[in-house]
Amino acid sequence: MAEPRVAIAYDCLFPIDAGGGERVYRRMAELFSERGSAVDYVTRRGRDAGPDAGFDVVGVWSGDIADASGTRKMSSAVGFALAVFRHFVRHRREHDLVVVAALPVLNVFAVRFALLGTRTVVATDWLEIWTWRKWRAYSGALVGTVAFVLQSLGVHVGRIQTVNSGFTRDRLLRYRRRADPIVLGLVDLVGEGTDAAGESATPPFALFVGRHIPDKRLEALPPALAAARLAVPGLAAVVAGSGPETDAARRAAEAAGVADVVRFAGRVPDDELERLMGDAAVLVNPSAREGFGLVVAEAASHGTPSVVVAGEDNAAAELVVDGENGYVAASVAPDVLGAAIVRAVEGGEPLRRSTAAWFSRERLTRSLTGSVAELVERWRAVSSR
Numbered sequence: 330m331a332e333p334r335v336a337i338a339y340d341c342l343f344p345i346d347a348g349g350g351e352r353v354y355r356r357m358a359e360l361f362s363e364r365g366s367a368v369d370y371v372t373r374r375g376r377d378a379g380p381d382a383g384f385d386v387v388g389v390w391s392g393d394i395a396d397a398s399g400t401r402k403m404s405s406a407v408g409f410a411l412a413v414f415r416h417f418v419r420h421r422r423e424h425d426l427v428v429v430a431a432l433p434v435l436n437v438f439a440v441r442f443a444l445l446g447t448r449t450v451v452a453t454d455w456l457e458i459w460t461w462r463k464w465r466a467y468s469g470a471l472v473g474t475v476a477f478v479l480q481s482l483g484v485h486v487g488r489i490q491t492v493n494s495g496f497t498r499d500r501l502l503r504y505r506r507r508a509d510p511i512v513l514g515l516v517d518l519v520g521e522g523t524d525a526a527g528e529s530a531t532p533p534f535a536l537f538v539g540r541h542i543p544d545k546r547l548e549a550l551p552p553a554l555a556a557a558r559l560a561v562p563g564l565a566a567v568v569a570g571s572g573p574e575t576d577a578a579r580r581a582a583e584a585a586g587v588a589d590v591v592r593f594a595g596r597v598p599d600d601e602l603e604r605l606m607g608d609a610a611v612l613v614n615p616s617a618r619e620g621f622g623l624v625v626a627e628a629a630s631h632g633t634p635s636v637v638v639a640g641e642d643n644a645a646a647e648l649v650v651d652g653e654n655g656y657v658a659a660s661v662a663p664d665v666l667g668a669a670i671v672r673a674v675e676g677g678e679p680l681r682r683s684t685a686a687w688f689s690r691e692r693l694t695r696s697l698t699g700s701v702a703e704l705v706e707r708w709r710a711v712s713s714r
């Protein structure tokens with residue numbers, strides 16, 4: 330059987346849009362293309378994959394998807410979903426497999442209804458699955474409840490489901506017990522890594538990388554740094570990225586008395602980010618919510634251990650093995666998070682070597698290349714029925 334004609338539906342495209350999900354779908358499109366599939370990437374207008382992408386970008390809608398705080402707007406979700414529906418109605422027999430991001434979940438229904446009556450296989454990809462409480466906190470009581478109900482219905486759409494972590498797989502199975510989702514391997518998204526873990530910079534510094542939005546809990550870093558400096562007096566921090574919570578993080582640094590040792594670097598070029606990843610003594614990711622936690626793998630590719638925080642919505646904690654490639658803090662309380670940072674810094678070269686070894690092993694066993702091959706095989710099996 331020939332390779333499938335594929336469409337991927339998501340409202341963002343890397344590198345114009347930055348984020349873990351954006352990188353996953355971009356690389357997925359490239360891998361399908363490398364296998365010989367014709368691939369359409371259905372997204373917002375004004376996005377260009379570049380001349381050597383190997384897939385076509387199809388813009389169907391224009392607009393901003395989030396407000397100033399980084400929260401997705403319901404009006405944009407509806408607008409994009411309607412545009413996706415119209416597109417697939419017009420092109421309903423041009424694809425064998427459509428991979429649709431379930432963020433936002435309206436996309437799932439748009440694709441499914443547009444393709445009713447065709448043999449096209451719909452694969453729904455779940456970056457995250459939230460509890461009712463999380464939806465209400467994120468979107469308010471009314472919109473959050475509606476979103477939760479739509480999510481609960483959406484998991485029953487599609488003949489194939491994919492997820493980013495075992496954490497999300499377990500969540501999905503709560504709502505669709507007979508599902509058999511593919512857990513995507515994503516560690517190889519960050520490349521091959523270094524041959525050996527290098528030494529961290531002196532004096533040591535902790536690194537934060539990500540958008541400055543409420544879920545990332547960046548404001549927890551300065552007081553934790555202050556607590557860690559009691560054991561490691563020379564420890565500093567570098568904060569990469571930007572967002573609506575930057576000012577709050579600056580105020581937190583002032584309040585904790587560490588403003589002079591926290592450098593807010595803003596968005597940095599890729600080569601500078603690579604240098605920071607390699608020089609950092611530890612990556613600190615106090616996020617409350619991660620669908621995967623790709624930044625942990627990025628740090629590990631340089632031999633840099635990570636500190637993450639346990640939580641019911643944080644799949645990044647799955648990636649960290651205490652004492653092997655970092656530590657999982659029980660909370661963002663300054664003394665608790667600070668103690669985990671100290672353990673990672675004092676782990677020194679032995680911890681950096683074991684972190685590099687972890688990455689070398691995991692990039693082979695958690696490979697997106699292998700996951701795309703599994704997805705194609707699942708499509709073949711479903712299509713032959």
